[in-house]
Amino acid sequence: MPTCNEVGCEVxxxxxxxxxxxxxxxxxxxSSEGEVASRQEDANIIDDENAxxxxxxxxxxxxxxxxxxxxxxxxxxxKDDYTRLIILAGMPEAGKTTALLxxxxxxxxxxxxxxxxxxxxxxxxxxxxxxxxxxxxxxNESAKTVRTNDMVPKFIHLKLAKQQQLEKKENLLxxxxxxxxxxxLKDSTSESKKFVLANRADHFALFFDAGALSDPSQKFAAxxxxxxxxxxLTDVGVLLPKTRIQIVFSRWDLFESKSDKDRHRAFIExxxxxxxxxxSTKYSLSFHIIASRPYKSTLPFAFGIDELFDIWISKSxxxxxxxxxxxxxQEEKNARHxxxxxxxx
Amino acid sequence: xxxALAELYRAAAxxxxxxxxxxxxxxxxxxxxxxKKQEWFLDCVRMYLQKPVEDTTFPADFVKxxxxxxALFESDGNQMEQRTLxxxxxxxxxxxxxxxxxxxxxxxxAVITGKFSIPHSSIVNFTLVEQAHAFLQQEAKNKxxxxxxxxISVADFPSFVQTAGDITKIDAFLKDFSDKxxxxxxxxxxxxxTLKRKVFVLEEESDIHWWLFRRQxxxxxxxxxxxxxxxxxxxxxxxxxxxxxxxxAPANYLEFIKNAFTNIVDADNTTPSVAEAINATYSxxxxxxxxxxxxxxxxxxxxxxxxxxxxxxxxxxGDDGWTAAFKYTTKSEPDATFxxxxxxxxxxxxxxxxxxxxx
Numbered sequence: 080m081p082t083c084n085e086v087g088c089e090v091x092x093x094x095x096x097x098x099x100x101x102x103x104x105x106x107x108x109x110s111s112e113g114e115v116a117s118r119q120e121d122a123n124i125i126d127d128e129n130a131x132x133x134x135x136x137x138x139x140x141x142x143x144x145x146x147x148x149x150x151x152x153x154x155x156x157x158k159d160d161y162t163r164l165i166i167l168a169g170m171p172e173a174g175k176t177t178a179l180l181x182x183x184x185x186x187x188x189x190x191x192x193x194x195x196x197x198x199x200x201x202x203x204x205x206x207x208x209x210x211x212x213x214x215x216x217x218x219n220e221s222a223k224t225v226r227t228n229d230m231v232p233k234f235i236h237l238k239l240a241k242q243q244q245l246e247k248k249e250n251l252l253x254x255x256x257x258x259x260x261x262x263x264l265k266d267s268t269s270e271s272k273k274f275v276l277a278n279r280a281d282h283f284a285l286f287f288d289a290g291a292l293s294d295p296s297q298k299f300a301a302x303x304x305x306x307x308x309x310x311x312l313t314d315v316g317v318l319l320p321k322t323r324i325q326i327v328f329s330r331w332d333l334f335e336s337k338s339d340k341d342r343h344r345a346f347i348e349x350x351x352x353x354x355x356x357x358x359s360t361k362y363s364l365s366f367h368i369i370a371s372r373p374y375k376s377t378l379p380f381a382f383g384i385d386e387l388f389d390i391w392i393s394k395s396x397x398x399x400x401x402x403x404x405x406x407x408x409q410e411e412k413n414a415r416h417x418x419x420x421x422x423x424x
Numbered sequence: 425x426x427x428a429l430a431e432l433y434r435a436a437a438x439x440x441x442x443x444x445x446x447x448x449x450x451x452x453x454x455x456x457x458x459x460k461k462q463e464w465f466l467d468c469v470r471m472y473l474q475k476p477v478e479d480t481t482f483p484a485d486f487v488k489x490x491x492x493x494x495a496l497f498e499s500d501g502n503q504m505e506q507r508t509l510x511x512x513x514x515x516x517x518x519x520x521x522x523x524x525x526x527x528x529x530x531x532x533x534a535v536i537t538g539k540f541s542i543p544h545s546s547i548v549n550f551t552l553v554e555q556a557h558a559f560l561q562q563e564a565k566n567k568x569x570x571x572x573x574x575x576i577s578v579a580d581f582p583s584f585v586q587t588a589g590d591i592t593k594i595d596a597f598l599k600d601f602s603d604k605x606x607x608x609x610x611x612x613x614x615x616x617x618t619l620k621r622k623v624f625v626l627e628e629e630s631d632i633h634w635w636l637f638r639r640q641x642x643x644x645x646x647x648x649x650x651x652x653x654x655x656x657x658x659x660x661x662x663x664x665x666x667x668x669x670x671x672x673a674p675a676n677y678l679e680f681i682k683n684a685f686t687n688i689v690d691a692d693n694t695t696p697s698v699a700e701a702i703n704a705t706y707s708x709x710x711x712x713x714x715x716x717x718x719x720x721x722x723x724x725x726x727x728x729x730x731x732x733x734x735x736x737x738x739x740x741x742g743d744d745g746w747t748a749a750f751k752y753t754t755k756s757e758p759d760a761t762f763x764x765x766x767x768x769x770x771x772x773x774x775x776x777x778x779x780x781x782x783x
């Protein structure tokens with residue numbers, strides 16, 4: 080009997096794959112009848128070859144699966160060293176996962192990227208699974224990223240080492256969350272209040288799909304949705320001033336392919352201005368345009384990702400530690416002259 | 425404490441710990457505050473600032489102490505958590521009530537001097553540094569504030585109303601008078617101590633003001649303007665330290681240092697590196713003639729990086745090899761540059777830490 084290991088997938092009973100694979104053999108969780116039997120035989124062979132008298136339940140070594148980390152698993156990383164938490168937020172199919180995969184691709188294909196070397200990841204399997212549909216070997220006609228379906232926050236881990244200081248490692252954790260969750264947060268104050276993960280975020284990257292923003296039938300909905308996410312989280316106070324906010328206009332190749340670019344650019348600029356006017360006094364804001372995997376475009380692969388990465392790797396909540404000020408507080412004005420004496424140069 | 429602990433733990437735990445877990449940590453920290461000695465807390469400061477600890481058994485003891493209340497507390501792979509707990513311990517220590525042998529000033533000063541040359545952006549839970557700074561500011565004021573004098577009045581004494589031969593009343597009057605007189609004497613004694621303290625504080629003020637207005641260095645027996653910029657940090661720090669009678673330093677000590685530096689020629693022109701400043705200081709007559717004093721200063725090592733560097737420079741006979749020991753022990757770069765005022769400020773605070781004024 081065929082099986083699927085993906086939690087919540089009903090392909091066996093209803094024939095529809097949760098990850099929307101049309102060819103079920105492309106899904107790594109799916110096993111057909113023949114494959115199951117074959118694996119069973121292989122497992123037996125392995126068991127026979129390594130047969131010992133020991134009970135496999137005694138002294139077994141639990142190894143990490145390589146899949147994305149749950150909230151209760153991420154502390155194992157953050158307890159050892161300061162870990163930058165980057166929340167990738169935005170509506171579904173805004174390009175969040177693609178941006179992350181594109182970043183990972185840079186480390187896989189270059190000896191060093193922006194003076195950093197890849198130093199490990201606890202979620203390599205998950206990254207590979209997500210990247211698979213965009214690879215030539217997947218035999219897809221065009222590069223794809225499977226939509227993230229998890230409403231429960233999960234995390235992708237990346238460990239990097241600075242080229243000039245290899246002993247110093249930097250841990251980054253990216254949220255791996257469905258856009259549906261942010262849709263829920265946008266519409267519900269009570270749900271937004273529960274998103275306390277944002278308190279600890281070093282970066283909050285809010286993705287706007289530039290393709291949708293330059294489509295007359297979608298632009299206003301896309302604008303309202305993105306601004307709504309930001310408003311919800313800032314209004315309830317889960318997004319703190321110590322968190323840097325990046326407003327990312329993704330899928331810029333789709334914008335570039337439009338004919339009436341000036342009008343669309345003006346619309347995007349109004350969004351930028353609105354965000355700047357409302358939030359720049361309280362938050363550290365930056366605006367970015369990216370095209371992670373441009374399609375039939377003159378833009379290079381990973382366009383704009385380098386700027387984003389530079390901010391993510393170099394900045395954190397710790398930057399907001401201020402210089403200590405050696406001044407006498409205002410209420411001490413009535414104190415002894417000796418104590419309040421400030422000398423003029 | 426649990427709320428403060430949860431806040432401190434954010435750096436180490438992205439997913440918040442349970443209240444049960446925080447409760448265990450709180451219990452351990454409370455026991456630590458009650459039982460451990462000053463040296464243990466100084467190693468906590470070192471752990472917080474990621475500097476090598478003095479006592480090699482400290483890391484194991486630290487873990488073991490927490491494992492007494494939480495058997496699942498890890499001994500490895502949780503360096504950030506341990507730093508966070510070290511910060512929590514110091515934070516609670518600074519909040520405790522004043523005791524007879526109060527170590528809080530020493531620990532708070534150690535945090536401030538120990539963080540020298542560490543970029544603020546790499547110090548987690550910076551609120552502890554702010555707390556130490558605020559504590560020192562407040563303690564400086566508390567120690568220099570004197571109590572109000574107790575009022576003494578003739579009206580405090582009972583007046584004798586003579587009646588014919590009433591021995592009981594006379595006896596009661598004498599007892600009452602005796603009690604009031606003893607209270608009077610007590611008040612006089614307290615007022616005497618209060619006034620002496622007030623004079624002591626005023627003398628400190630007067631000495632510092634006189635030094636600044638005269639612009640005269642007693643150490644070098646010269647006008648401040650005659651002091652070479654290279655040895656100015658040590659000279660000014662040392663002079664101010666010798667005039668400081670109460671620890672912590674006066675709340676506006678930085679203003680005193682800045683004012684003294686207005687007399688030093690070319691003080692602002694360059695920002696020397698730690699290595700340059702220490703080498704210049706080591707070669708100076710001021711240091712050479714007082715070498716013994718510096719070798720006698722207490723052993724806080726990497727919590728007093730500049731004094732440590734001076735000692736190492738002296739041990740190496742001026743050879744630049746001392747920079748390697750400095751870098752390894754203090755985790756500071758000898759090439760890091762600072763203004764002369766910053767160097768003087770750091771040196772002043774370090775001197776206050778290693779040799780507190782005898783009050």
